[in-house]
Amino acid sequence: xxxxxxxxxxxxxxxxxxxxxxxxxxxxxxxxxxxxxxxxxxxxxxxxxxxxxxxxxxxxxxxxxxxxxxxxxxxxxxxxxxxxxxxxxxxxxxxxxxxxxxxxxxxxxxxxxxxxxxxxxxxxxxxxxxxxxxxxxxxxxxxxxxxxxxxxxxxxxxxxxxxxxxxxxxxxxxxxxxxxxxxxxxxxxxxxxxxxxxxxxxxxxxxxxxxxxxxxxxxxxxxxxxxxxxxxxxxxxxxxxxxxxxxxxxxxxxxxxxxxxxxxx
Numbered sequence: 001x002x003x004x005x006x007x008x009x010x011x012x013x014x015x016x017x018x019x020x021x022x023x024x025x026x027x028x029x030x031x032x033x034x035x036x037x038x039x040x041x042x043x044x045x046x047x048x049x050x051x052x053x054x055x056x057x058x059x060x061x062x063x064x065x066x067x068x069x070x071x072x073x074x075x076x077x078x079x080x081x082x083x084x085x086x087x088x089x090x091x092x093x094x095x096x097x098x099x100x101x102x103x104x105x106x107x108x109x110x111x112x113x114x115x116x117x118x119x120x121x122x123x124x125x126x127x128x129x130x131x132x133x134x135x136x137x138x139x140x141x142x143x144x145x146x147x148x149x150x151x152x153x154x155x156x157x158x159x160x161x162x163x164x165x166x167x168x169x170x171x172x173x174x175x176x177x178x179x180x181x182x183x184x185x186x187x188x189x190x191x192x193x194x195x196x197x198x199x200x201x202x203x204x205x206x207x208x209x210x211x212x213x214x215x216x217x218x219x220x221x222x223x224x225x226x227x228x229x230x231x232x233x234x235x236x237x238x239x240x241x242x243x244x245x246x247x248x249x250x251x252x253x254x255x256x257x258x259x260x261x262x263x264x265x
Contacts, residue, residue: 063162
């Protein structure tokens, strides 16, 4: 027979499992390197400013129509079922718990994460990462940790901004365009909202920022080769981050609804 005896058999799906394992390993290495010294404080501040500068305005502009759409849709629905007084609580809770962290994470991953992936990828193909390792410098501690921490901090802060802007936008469209009562809007929100709603929103933003930073760094450290490989890595980083964010959102929401009981009227 003409076949070779030592031929290897490729198992379908092993490549994807390998990538998942390498991503999990990088996440653990980043968590370990956060507490090592010296901490790159100046690099972290610069990355925080970069993330904030490219995401603050788009995030605020996206939050307004998001809050408007949620308020208008829920306002129309509550009018049909005769529960218009609960429009404020429903729209505000939807914005704070679901829309706000997702908007923040999508823009942090799309704007900041893509830039981080391109930067790390360019360093990789120029062999700067290899040179740092030869000199005894840990590239994860020097480059990755400040960027991941910057993504986390900016995500948490932007989440609060989106929550405020989204709720105000929902209030405006419900009261002005649908003829809602300002007092009923605020009273229903105060009656049904609780502090854990804000905590779960901030926790989601924190995890989303960590995932966006780690995935961007992972794809930047593993480009296919050449400038085209870096461009492909940027696209893959954004898509992978979006998929992971929606998966994490489903899991966290299910756990939260199981653990935290709804507030009684």
